[in-house]
Amino acid sequence: MSGPEFNAEPGPGVPVPVALVGAGRVAHAAHLRELRDLRHIIRLAAVVEADPDRIAAVRGFPGVAACADLDEAVAAGARAVLVCTPWWTHRDVVLACLARGLPVLCEKPVSLDPAEIEELAAAERAAGVPVAAAYMKRHDPVVGLFVEHCRKRLARGRRLVVDIHDPNAPHQVAHLLPFDPPPFGPQPPPAEEALARALGPAADAGQREAYARGLGGSLIHQVNLVHAVLDDGPGLYGTLLHADRWAGGDTVSCRWRPADGLVVDATHARLPEHRRYREILEFTAEDSVATLTLPSPYARDEAATLHVETWDAATGLGTRHTHTAEPGNTGFRRQLVAWARTLHSDAAPPLPGLADVRRDTLTLHEAASRLG
Template sequence: MRHTGRQGPPAETADGPRGGPAGAGGPGRAQVPVVVIGAGKVAHAAHLREMRDLSQLIRPAAVIDPDPAHRAALMAGFDRVAVCTSAEEAVWAGARAALVLSPWWTHRDAVIGCLEAGLPVLCEKPVSLDLAEIDELIAAERRTGVPVTAGYMKRHDPVVQLFVEHCRDNAATARRISVDIHDPNAPHLVDHLVPYPAPPYGPQPPAAREALGRALGPGASGTQAEVYARGLGGSLIHQVNIVHAALEGTGRTLHGSLEHSVQWAGGSAVSCRWRPDDELLVEVSHLRLPEHRRYRETIEFTGTDTVATLTLPSPYARDEGATLHIDTWEPDTGAATRTTHRSGPAVTGFREQLRAWTRSIAWSAEAEAEADAGGLPAPRRGIWPLPGLREARADTLAVREAALRLA
């Protein structure tokens, strides 16, 4: 294990000074040192960028990544980072939690290693596209008592939360939920955020193809595997999670109610339709359109007397936020009311996710301290309500069924 990293004066950010001493998390809040497992594109384009601005809450104490360039790029932006090869080494280096940001087919081994080492985990989506692996992770979480949070960062945007609450409040009158995504998935969206040449968009690597074969079974076609890995499992699984959250408590689920799924444009576009009951239709579409300059996402809930329209920018954008329009009609007079909610600039799902997760980790640490002092540990408030493995399993069930039924 090597300790290295850049030394220099702290820089001021919107959230306070950077580079303070370990544990300087502000009044009543300890800074959470984490091990970053996987320092690739999503780490640099999202999580590490937010961590630099939230240094009073969270800092990388260790990094695990087989690529020296990835490790060097991370350590160039943070002080006192240890290079480790296992979760156990990261604990010795001071890590108290883990961010698993490596490719999805590596998540099973990484997460189990962290749970065995006692490290609470925030795991990027998809947690896994293999249901058997998710079941193993659920069993490991139960066995160790260490929680895993699924990286559904959109769920932490305050405007998305308002949308979900509106859907729940009007679930009895729900008639349609639609999702429409135009995704460039092109270099101009993230290359400027990654401090080394990002790998080009291309075929799945051999390890991913093997993992997809296990996840879908031997009868799956190459097109089904490609769409499962990208349009369905790589993108729409986020929105499937939002739909499941909106329908929570209603008894409605997507798995088992699929009417059709279809791919076109060589697998770069996919659309699915579910009918959870006779009253409700759910339709989702993802189109990869490299020529488009901007990412566009629209989720709309239609009830008998209301329409809620949520629009979201690229998850990597900081110069614009989510917008929610809620239209309602009075049943007697027909009078219409529109309410609009907007997230401010830089109120990103990634940032709010790190805030929520570090709060949960801090509470866990307080509970452990009480237990060590001979008292009974308090409930881990703020941990279990975060999206977890059981939600990830329900979402994977739905998108896997859609992949295997692709026309």
């Protein structure tokens, strides 16, 4: 790593001191509880948060500094930054980190504006330190098996389906937060302004809402997984067949055809009365079906499950294999471990970065622009 503020990089075996910017829902529901168990790898040195109640809720981290800004966090010893602020603030926060030479792990969506992503990429190149995107599903080993299976059979693939039933309601995370979760409601004015800039004046309120939530707020994870399957082949951008929304915009669905023989369908349905999150990805090839089931991203007592069925037309014999991982070792946890390795060593495998963000965002930006 390089950069004026990262020259004091700790050596192997020494926890990386990081700052958390934003101590809201995702920080408490996911990152902080993992950081408590990973103190031998990552040390929370500072929290940058304007809300005093949220700062007070950061318990169990001895010596953590409550800071008003990044300069105070650097003075407290932070040498990298985990960004968990609302998505429409990410551009300013990440640019401020890069200006100080601080590597970043930024929660998704990093941005929903392609122009902002290009700006961040230019700043990243100038700073010489990386911006990693928090695609935590990519760090689940069962998800990795699914991606590997699909890649091997891509030439024989016919359909890849994503189906998400999402309560997207306060009860999903209420038990994980030391404060009342924010109610589901309209986008705040700064978010509306950011969406208007991203989609332009031709987009209506329904398109902006669907882009912020069902598309950019959720399906961006799964589009990233589809792009991981497609690897260096054609991406989804420019291959959109249709995009639609219904149920007052609470459900969105898209279909792409990235190759003549392959169709990708993705649907996100907000169903607040459902008590559990449900996510299924299914890849159908000429000789197999792979079905990946993922629990709520906030669940620690469940794990991803992959069923792979294959058959031989000549013999009529088939096989079924099931893969799962131990509960508790979540994608959030594995992501933090992988990030810490990149901060310790340039030789560590890089995390998904702004090139991934650009491809995923362009894909869903196009879908939002064409929503029926």
